[in-house]
Amino acid sequence: MEYQPRVIEKKWKKWWEENAIYKVENISDKPKFYVLDMFPYPSGSGLHVGHPLGYIASDIFSRYKRLKGFNVLHPMGYDAFGLPAEQYAIQTGVHPAKSTAKNIARYREQLDNLGFSFDWNREVQTCDPSYYKWTQWIFLQLFEHYYCKDADSAKPISELIACFEKVGNGKVNAATSQENSFSSDDWNAFSNKEKDDVLMNYRLAYRKVTYVNWCEELGTVLANDEVKDGVSERGGFPVERKPMLQWSLRITAFAERLLNDLNDIEWSDAMKKMQSNWIGRSTGAQMFFDLDGNEGQIEIYTTRPDTIFGATFMVVAPEHDLVAQITTDSQKSAVDEYVKYVGARSERERMSETKTVTGAFTGAYCLNPFNGAKIPVWISEYVLKDYGTGAIMAVPADDERDRRFAEKFGLDIVEIIDKSMHEGATIEDKVGKMINSDFLNGMEVLEAIQAINAKLVEMGIGQAQVNYRLRDAIYSRQRYWGEPFPIMYDEEGVSHPMNISDLPLELPELDDFKPASGAKSPLARAEEWVNFKEGWTRETDTMPGFAGSSWYFLRYMDAKNEEAFAGQDAINYWQDVDLYVGGTEHAVGHLMYARFWHKFLYDKGLVPTNEPFRKLINQGMIQGVIESMYMLKEKVEGQAKFVCAGLVKKGKYAEDNTTKIPVYVDYIQNYGSSDSYMNIDSIKKFIDWRPEYEHAIFECANGVYQNGGFNAFDGVTESHLITVSEVGKMSKSKYNVINPDDVVEKYGADTFRMYEMFLGPVEQSKPWDTKGIDGVSKFLRKLWSLSHNEEGKYIVTDDEPTKEELKILHTCIKQINQDIERFSFNTCVSAFMVCANGLRSGKCHKRAIIEPLTILVAPFAPHIAEELWHLLGHETSVNVATYPVHKEEYLKEDSITYPICINGKKRATAAFSADSSKEDLEKGALALEEMQHWFEGKTIRKVIVVPNRMINIVVG
RNA sequence: GCCGAAGUGGCGGAAUUGGUAGACGCGCUGGAUUCAAAAUCCAGUUCACGCAAGUGAGUGCGGGUUCGAUUCCCGCCUUCGGUACCA
Secondary structure, eight states: OOOOOOHHHHHHHHHHHHHHOHHHHHHHSSOOOEEEOOOOOOOOOOOOOTTTTHHHHHHHHHHHHTTTOOEEOOOOBBBBOOOOHHHHHHOOOOOHHHHHHHHHHHHHHHHTTOOOOGGGOOBBBBHHHHHHHHHHHHHHHHHTTEEEETTEEEHHHHHHHHHHHHTTTTTTBBBOOOOOOOOOHHHHHSHHHHHHHHHHHHBBBEEEEEEEEEEEEEEEEEOOOGEEEEEEETTOBEEEEEEEEEEEGGGGGGGGHHHHGGGGOOOOHHHHHHHHHHOOOEEEEEEEETTTTTSEEEEEEOOOOOGGGGEEEEETTTTTOOOOOOOEEGGGGHHHHHHHHHTOOOHHOOOOOOOEEEEOEEEEEEEEETTTOOOEEEETTOOOOTTTEEEEOOOOOTTTHHHHHHHHHHHHHHOOOEEETSSOTTSSOSEEEOOSGGGTTTOOOHHHHHHHHHHHHHHHHEEEEESSHHHHHHOOBBBBOOOOOOEOOOTTTTTTEGGGGOOOOOOOOHHHHHOOOBBBBBGGGGHHEEEEEEEBEEEOOOOOOHHHTTTHHHGGGGTOSSSSOOOOOOOHHHSSSEEEEEEEETTTTTHHHHHHHHHHHTTTTTSSSSSSEEEEEOOOEEEEEEEEEEEEEEEEETEEEEEEEHHHHSSSGGGGGEEEEOOOOGGTTTTTTTTEOOOHHHHHHHHHHOOOGTOOEEETEEEEEETTTTESSSSSOOOEEEEEEEEEEEOOGTTTTOOOOHHHHHHHHHHHHHHHHHTTTTTTTTOOOOGGGGHHHHHHHHHHHSBTTOOOOOOOOOOOOOOHHHHHHHHHHHHHHHHTTTTTHHHHHHHHHHHHHHHHHTTTTTTHHHHHHHHHHTTTSSHHHHHHHHHHOOOOGGGGOOOOOOGGGTTTSEEEEEEEETTTTTEEEEETTTOOOHHHHHHHHHOOOOGHHTTTTTTEEEEEEETTTEEEEEEO
16 A cells, blocks of 8 residues: 555554553563653643654654663653643633643643653643642651751751750751750740741741732732733732742752752753752851941841952842831831832842842941941842842942942942952952952952951851852742642641641632632632631642652652552662653753752652752754734724734834734745735635624735725735734744644654654754655655555565665664764654665665664654554564664775865865875875866965865965 | 853754764755646755856854864854743
8 A cells, every 4th residue: 555644553553552562561671761751731722743842852762762672661641730720710610620631631632643652551640639649748758857967968857856855956957047046945945836936947848938929909929920010911910029928948958969969960061050050059158247226237148258348338138127127217218118119029120120220228327347337228129038148248349230239329439359460350250459458458359258257257247158049949829729738737826747648638629719818829718628627727828830740750650659659669670760851941940849859858768869860851942933913002993903014114103003913824925934924815814713803904015905805006916914923932822833633634643753853953942834844754655665666565575685775774773873862863864864765766675674774763653664564574563673783894985085175175076995095195185187276376385184084285 | 130042045954073064854946747737756956256167255243263163262143941939
């Protein structure tokens, strides 16, 4: 028969399933290999062509590893808790569990359509109680542990309590937010509530006051990306920063290990750098400044303690606890107003708008501990409450932001470092000699830092300190669709963990998913669930998205275990993930949290490895083309009016007076290019789709279309309404989502898989374009035709292959091997094409060539490979074949064609026998007739011969 | 703003360690086949000048190192991802 992807793909999918070809056992003689994809959030718009890019790459690699003799774990599941399902529930009343299940079913169908080799027996869904039971369990483990810095390991909180009972906290070296020290007598005298509060300062999962984006009008907490310019993206309502008591995870305790262990894993330098910058380790000093005429001190952190004599003012975060206490009456209104202004600004805005300086003076002063100088205390948004101590000493002479602040508010600038010896040194460079700095004068910067740190300790007003930019992770969400906290509060408000035997704590049924009053999670509405016992309440917040995704890769190892998050035998066999494929958008979020959880489990002895993901490769995003029309903001004669982008460009209509209305890309001619446009047909399709624009006006450069008629200006019959083309995320709202099902329906899954790979390097982002797919489709037909004649008859022979045929095959084997190992799948596809073209022009139909080629192509195009494999007479799957190995002897060349260059530029080529010596090559090149005119009137200065590469003649 | 990545023909991209820039594919042009079309096959296709042989230019922009730079270094521009509650 002829190549019919629809028929053979269906057939083999069924066969694979019936024969459980992709089922993986936890016991095997073969070496293990774990290939993992970042699991998807099952969104309502379904899978688009961008999602499978990484899945195809990892599937190819998994199949390749299986053929190479590994026992490969290659699972898939769903990150199924999340905001979109909850918002959908609020809008439609459909329970998130229901819409999520529906979306998952859709995803599964779409994934199945692509011929992946997932072992679906191991599927996980984070929203499944049998899964989140263990998410809750791990949370409780975090709750019941603290971080011991001496052991550099997490330890049970019970050991800490025992220590408090005996000696208090004075000798404890732990990661903590506890500021006061207490004795064993103090501890034993504490009430339960006081003890709970103290322990919260040590637990790895703990409660503290943190800030959320609160929108009063919407009655909800907003994500940062739901806030634009201080107002909610939906509706444009004001948003304020509101303090709330929330759960956090003490990830900062693991900061040093998260940083150091990057050295042991095979991630790209870019990815490691992003993580290490996120952790942001800095060495500096903690310093205390007495307040002038006020009780207490200001604690600051600085990386440049040497610049203390240039500190002409202090800046504390507007939310800092001290602000209310130290602000003088005369400054109170200014400070209050400023605090209010900052409250309406997102953290991102505060960080990014560094050109405009804002702030307010508290009226208070503190004292320089070395010379007693009075230093004014200001507040400004550029100092963040959660970074360092939330207060800095400002040194305008040596810090860009401080200088701008000083200039704006007329504060003193005292030069303290003479950099004249260091030409080109920037303000950040730690070089130069100290001036105007009392006892530091004349020292080099690095020397001065040492000296001042010693002095701080001596005077008891500070010390050298390591600080991290990394902050503890806020773990509470005021949402319904997440894991409930297995935490109960008693009459005194003391937190108690639930018993493991009572887990999972399932979400209560609700029919209204809107937030409850007072910034409370919707769970607060489930009163019976919350007040489950007289005087006791449950935590009503739920866990964030990263909870379920921080450990899911461990669950795959033993997905059905009811006794543990995964059995120890399974974990000890699979160890860790050998290859993790996912997008860079998770660089610092998910990947950091998962590493943190893994290290915690490692400390507990529950996993054998210190790091979860040995090798990481990043897949780029496949973007969509967004096509939109300009619509005037004001209606014309009661009708919407669309205008050609050309007219906007020429200035007939101002862009400010228009909005962009996205249009289905299918309607557009030349979509994705600068001359994309809509013709009359497109406009009609658009109106069919959006009937509200039935009578709208469409003005083009050459005429106006309205009510079904085109009124041309110039006798033309075709309208050209130019549209705006942009590249961006594929999303439902942009009408540019391409469903892989449609592509598979037309070309087959094998073509789709190979085409996605052929588009370019996996790591690179690129816009989707179906146009080029024909080339890959043709390739597969060519591959088919190697074993079939024009009538579709099977024509494979047992003839001996020629030297040339063996060379083509073995070149291909070598390259595919090399390229898969370096994850260069696009060049693999090219190599296959070159091979098929070569064999076809030689009319090769020989088993000795086609059989190895079939195995080679199986990871990429598994369906056609399985069909060909069985046609070749095999009973078992091509998946259990043995991968071919190339033989160098077939690749040897008798002669090599060298480029002959003049001053590095190719001017001719010439073939020389492969065993020519350097001298022969030089002589031969110089003697070439076509080269002679390049030597005329010039001197040959040098001849560079690189064997097997090139010959370069330097003339001048 | 900060952190990270990318930029090569009309388009997607190749060039693995500093050594023939444009493999492979799309598109386009011409031809074969066909009553015609689709499909298929063959040839050509970086740009400029030239009938041609050929000559010159050329990997975002500006410099540098080198016999030789898409590749290394310095300074910019543009686009994309992240920026801690999108996932």
